[in-house]
Structures are given as C-alpha cells and as structure tokens.
Amino acid sequence: MKTVVVVVGGGITGLCTMHYLKRQMSEQGKDARLILIERNEYLGGKIHSEQVEGFIMETGADSIVARHPGVLELVRELDFEDELVYNETGISYIHTNNELHAIPAGSTFGIPMSSESLHASTLISEEGKARALQELTMPNTNFTKESSIGEFLEYFLGEEIVRKQIAPVLAGVYSGDLYSLSLASTLPYLVDYKNDYGSIIKGFEANRAQFEKAANKKFISFRKGLSSLIDRLEETLPEVEFWKNADTQKITQNGDQYEVIVNNEMILADVVVLAVPNETVKAVLVDEELDTSLSKFTTASAITMYLGFLVPDAILPADGTGFIVSHNSDLSCDASTWTSRKWKHTSGDGNLLVRLFYKNSNPRYEEFAAMSDEELTKVACEDIRLSLGIDAKPTVVNITKWIGQMPRYDLAHNEALSVLLADLEERYPNVLVAGCSYFGVGIGACIQNGKQTAERIITTI
Numbered sequence: 001m002k003t004v005v006v007v008v009g010g011g012i013t014g015l016c017t018m019h020y021l022k023r024q025m026s027e028q029g030k031d032a033r034l035i036l037i038e039r040n041e042y043l044g045g046k047i048h049s050e051q052v053e054g055f056i057m058e059t060g061a062d063s064i065v066a067r068h069p070g071v072l073e074l075v076r077e078l079d080f081e082d083e084l085v086y087n088e089t090g091i092s093y094i095h096t097n098n099e100l101h102a103i104p105a106g107s108t109f110g111i112p113m114s115s116e117s118l119h120a121s122t123l124i125s126e127e128g129k130a131r132a133l134q135e136l137t138m139p140n141t142n143f144t145k146e147s148s149i150g151e152f153l154e155y156f157l158g159e160e161i162v163r164k165q166i167a168p169v170l171a172g173v174y175s176g177d178l179y180s181l182s183l184a185s186t187l188p189y190l191v192d193y194k195n196d197y198g199s200i201i202k203g204f205e206a207n208r209a210q211f212e213k214a215a216n217k218k219f220i221s222f223r224k225g226l227s228s229l230i231d232r233l234e235e236t237l238p239e240v241e242f243w244k245n246a247d248t249q250k251i252t253q254n255g256d257q258y259e260v261i262v263n264n265e266m267i268l269a270d271v272v273v274l275a276v277p278n279e280t281v282k283a284v285l286v287d288e289e290l291d292t293s294l295s296k297f298t299t300a301s302a303i304t305m306y307l308g309f310l311v312p313d314a315i316l317p318a319d320g321t322g323f324i325v326s327h328n329s330d331l332s333c334d335a336s337t338w339t340s341r342k343w344k345h346t347s348g349d350g351n352l353l354v355r356l357f358y359k360n361s362n363p364r365y366e367e368f369a370a371m372s373d374e375e376l377t378k379v380a381c382e383d384i385r386l387s388l389g390i391d392a393k394p395t396v397v398n399i400t401k402w403i404g405q406m407p408r409y410d411l412a413h414n415e416a417l418s419v420l421l422a423d424l425e426e427r428y429p430n431v432l433v434a435g436c437s438y439f440g441v442g443i444g445a446c447i448q449n450g451k452q453t454a455e456r457i458i459t460t461i
Contacts, residue, residue, distance in 0.1 A: 003032040003461045006260050006267055008248045008284070009275035010038030011045025012443055013435040015233045016074070016450025017273055017457070018240050023077075024458045032461050034240045035269075037262055041245050042227075043234055046405075046436075047443070049225025052396050054348040055340075056225045057306040059400040061443055062337065062355070063087060063219035064226070068444025070451060071220070078232050080222070085345050087219040093323035094123060094168055095387060098330055100323055103169065108211055109187065110169035111153070112161075113204035121165060123326075128160030135201060140194045148411060149186045150178030156200060168324040171361065172335050174441075176300060176408045185409035223345050226443075248276075251284045251431070258431065271430045271457055275450075277405060278437040285431070290423055296416035297437055300406040301360040303368055305380050306339070308396030309352040313340040315390065316352070323387065332368075333383045334359045352390070356380050373399050407437045430460060 005021065007014045018036055025032060042048065046060035064071055066086070075081055093100040094110075103110055106117030118129050135156040143152045149170070154162045167178055174186055183191055193203020204211065222228045234242065249261045251272060260267040274281050278297045282290075322337040335357040340347035347353050358368050358379075368376060377397050384390050417438055424431055432453055436442075439449040 003271065004257075004267070004269045005032050005034050005271045005273070005457060005461075006258075006269040007034075007036045007273040007275055008260070009045065009273075009280075009435065010036055010040070010043040010242070010244070011275060011435065011446070012047055012230070013446040013450045013453070014038075014045075014273065014275035015043065015230065015237075016447050017275060017434065017453045018237055019074075019077075019233055020451045020454035021457055022237060022239055024454060025461065028458065030458070030461045034237075035243060035267060036240050037243045037246045037248050037260075039245070039247050042230075043242070043244070044227055044230040046402075047226045047230055049227035050398060051225065052398070053308065054351070055306070055308045055353050055396055056343075056346040057308075057339075057353070057355075057396075057398045058221075058226055059304070059398065060402075061226065062339070062343070063221050064443040066218055066220045068442065068448070070448050071444045074447055075220075075229075078229075078236060080229065080232050083222040083224070083228060085221050085223055085343070087221075087342050088321065088344060090319040090321040090341065091317075092321055093317075094165065094326050095323045095329050095331055096123065096164065096326035097328045098386070100317065100320075100387070103165070103324075106208075107165075108204065109173065110161075110166040111157075111190075111204070112201060113208055113211065114201065118161075118201075121161075123165045124161050128158060128164070131158035132161045134158070136199045139198070140191070143183070143191060143194070145184040145188045145191050146182055146411070146414070147191075148179050149181050149183045149190070152183055152190065153178070156194070164326060168326045172324050172357075174409065176410060177361070180410045182409070182411050182414070185413055221343060221345070225346075248280075248284050250286065253428070256429075258428075271432070271460055273432045273434055273453055273457070275434040275453075276437075277435075278407070279404070281433060281437075285428070287427070289427070290420070293416055293420040293423060296412050296419075298408045298410055298413075299404045300408045301365070301369070301401075301403045302406060303358040303365075303376065304400050304402070305356045305358070305376060306396065306398040307354050307356070307377075307380055307384065307394040308347075309354075309390065309392050310395050311352050311390065311392050313338075313347060313350050313352050316341050316388065331383050331386055332362075332364060332379050333357060334362055336383070336387065353396075354384060354388075356383060369401065369403070373397070407441055409441070432456060 104121045112118035197203040321342040324335045333356045337355040340353040
C-alpha cells in the first residue's frame with residue numbers, strides 16, 4: 001500500500017511542501033499518494049492577484065523578500081526567472097503633523113545605522129538625537145532575545161526616536177505593539193550587535209555593506225502578479241491530487257492512521273500536514289488538551305484597500321514609494337503604498353494605483369470594520385486627498401478585510417509553539433502543523449517551512 005500524505009491548505013506553505021516532497025521522492029526512488037485540500041476554488045491562500053482595468057492588485061501579500069533563503073532558488077527550480085520583476089527603489093515617508101517626512105537614508109526599520117543617519121532625521125528633536133547617541137556607551141546587562149523589542153529599543157535609544165521614527169515602521173511590518181513583541185520574533189540580531197560591538201549603531205556600521213546591498217531591489221514579484229507563482233507551482237505538480245472547494249471538517253485517529261473528513265467524504269491518511277491558520281487547526285483537531293496551547297497564538301486584523309485612478313502616476317512626489325502614519329496626523333489610515341510607483345507592472349497604462357492599510361491597532365478600527373464598502377471608499381478618498389492632494393474619483397476599488405487572519409508573534413509565541421509541537425508529537429504522531437501561524441509570517445519563511453516540512457515527511461515514506 002502506498003503511503004498517503006494529505007496536506008490541508010493550498011497556500012504557499014502547502015504547495016511548497018508538495019513541491020519539495022515530490023523532488024525528494026524522485027531523488028530517493030520513493031512513492032506515495034499525494035493529496036492537497038483547499039477550501040477555496042483557487043490555490044494561494046493569502047497570495048491572490050486580481051486584474052481589473054489594467055491594474056494588478058494583490059489582495060494579500062504584495063511581494064516577496066528576495067534575500068530570504070530559498071526564494072530565488074525556488075524561482076529557478078520552477079524555471080520562472082523570466083517572469084521576475086523587482087521593486088522600484090525610492091523614498092519611504094512617515095506622515096506626521098500632517099506632513100511627509102522622509103525616513104532617513106541609512107536606517108533600517110527606522111533604526112539609524114550611523115550617527116550621520118540619526119542627525120539627518122527631520123522627525124527627531126536635537127534632544128532626542130542626543131539621547132539616542134547615549135546608546136553608544138550603554139552596556140547591555142539585562143536584555144536577551146526573549147525580551148520585548150520595544151523595551152530594548154527605548155532603553156538604549158530613548159522614547160522619542162522609538163515613538164516617532166522606529167515604532168511606526170516596525171509596527172507596520174510585524175502587526176503588533178512593539179512592547180509585546182520579542183526580539184527573537186522580530187530583529188534578533190540587534191541583541192548580537194549590542195553584545196558584540198557594544199552598540200546597536202556600531203553593529204549596524206560594521207555590517208552596513210550587507211544592509212546597503214539588500215536595500216536596492218530587495219523585493220520581488222512577477223509580471224502577472226504573485227498568483228502566477230502559485231499557478232506555476234500547481235502546473236509542476238501533476239502527481240498531486242488537488243481537491244479545491246473542499247472543506248476539511250474533522251481529523252481523527254484510526255490506529256496508526258488518520259481519518260480526514262472532507263466534504264463528508266473520508267480519506268485515510270498516514271501523514272497529515274495542517275498548513276492552515278491556527279483557528280482552523282483548532283476546528284479540525286477537536287481536542288481539549290490541545291486547546292490550551294492552541295489558544296495562546298494570537299492574531300491581528302486589517303482592512304486593505306486599492307484605489308486606481310485615471311490620473312498619471314507622475315503626480316506623486318518625486319522618488320516616493322509610500323508612507324507610514326505616525327502621531328499627530330489627520331489621516332485615518334495607518335500606511336499607504338504607492339503601488340504603481342513601487343511596482344511598475346501593476347499599472348499597464350502608467351496610471352495611479354494606491355494601496356491603503358487600516359489596522360486593528362487603529363483607534364477607529366472597529367468603526368471601519370463595520371462600514372460598508374462605499375463608506376470605506378469615502379474614508380480612503382479623503383486620506384488620499386489629505387496626503388497627496390488628489391481629488392479625483394477612483395475608477396477601481398478593491399477592498400479586502402483580513403479579520404483575525406494576520407498572525408502576531410508576541411512574547412508567548414515561542415513557548416506556545418514548543419508546547420504545541422511536543423503535544424502533537426505525543427498525541428498525534430505524523431500530524432504536522434505548518435505555515436505562517438507558527439513558523440514565520442513572510443512568504444520566504446513559508447517557502448522555507450514547506451521545505452522543512454517535506455524533509456520531515458520523507459522519512460516516513
């Protein structure tokens with residue numbers, strides 16, 4: 001009898017699990033029945049591209065970090081390099097006091113990599129800059145990688161630079177309050193810099209070349225949108241049975257195997273991979289003893305909106321690619337990407353395409369979440385008018401609500417994951433969890449996690 005491997009979840013993690021498993025099976029001369037179950041009619045999960053009136057819009061992630069291990073390797077394996085596009089480089093801004101201030105050159109996530117970068121900031125007072133420079137001589141006696149990144153940065157660099165320049169950037173990337181996020185789950189190398197060089201800033205200066213090299217063209221997408229990568233993965237997996245529009249209802253043990261109930265049909269599996277959100281894992285593995293650890297994983301929410309205009313992209317500030325909203329702003333949004341500027345392929349006619357973000361950390365988020373699409377569009381248009389001076393009506397609007405679907409890596413995450421993995425190993429051998437709820441939020445992390453999951457599975461076949 002063939003080993004039956006079922007992957008629940010057709011996002012990038014589930015697809016990469018199948019991609020690397022198929023490759024290892026071929027290399028080792030092994031065989032198995034491979035089934036991938038996806039509840040939507042399309043694969044990709046949070047990766048989904050929509051094309052309307054000449055615009056390409058990504059309803060989830062809009063790009064992939066090119067330098068993440070395995071990303072370009074996967075693109076080459078899929079013979080997909082000809083479809084690659086890289087981001088346009090430019091100035092990112094912080095919108096504060098109803099003005100756009102450039103995030104200083106020579107900074108990473110708003111953290112200055114030199115004293116010159118610090119002094120160039122128009123966001124920080126002279127007193128705030130002087131306080132940040134005290135970091136150069138302050139020893140680290142208490143902080144580890146399990147410490148709060150917010151507390152770490154404020155202790156060494158001061159409250160002003162964290163609040164005005166660093167927090168807006170980092171909170172935008174990691175979808176959470178910096179004071180509840182650990183260094184380990186965000187920027188663990190900051191502790192190494194402090195310990196090895198005696199200073200965060202000196203650590204950045206010593207490693208500046210690698211950051212400057214990565215700063216240009218550091219994100220990738222594809223000419224027809226990120227969904228084309230998903231389509232390519234599916235195309236290269238003819239051995240896999242794809243069950244789409246398929247709802248996984250329950251998973252129960254049957255001896256050494258597992259009964260996977262899908263649309264009221266039973267699949268008997270030897271290995272099950274749950275590459276789905278944490279809440280879905282809780283729903284299909286009904287087990288009170290697992291609920292304790294599963295309940296410790298937290299999520300954030302956001303509303304993202306695209307607005308496309310029949311006005312030229314050239315109306316934007318020169319060399320700008322978007323902004324993050326800080327304090328003292330009349331804007332309702334939390335951030336904006338000038339998509340047609342950052343990603344030329346998203347606007348075939350060179351017209352303006354803007355993406356706005358409204359996160360659950362926003363004081364008005366609950367109000368926004370209850371609004372109709374028409375009401376949200378009015379809010380977004382006002383934000384564009386205030387920030388860019390554009391009064392035109394959009395010809396294209398695309399709204400996506402990610403309610404409780406954005407994993408948040410707080411201080412309890414690593415411990416909760418360790419407990420969950422131990423519980424699964426003891427109670428459900430060969431049931432594996434995977435994906436962004438547990439092993440990293442970026443697409444690159446999901447690709448790597450898929451590869452690691454396949455390496456675990458191949459030993460059971």
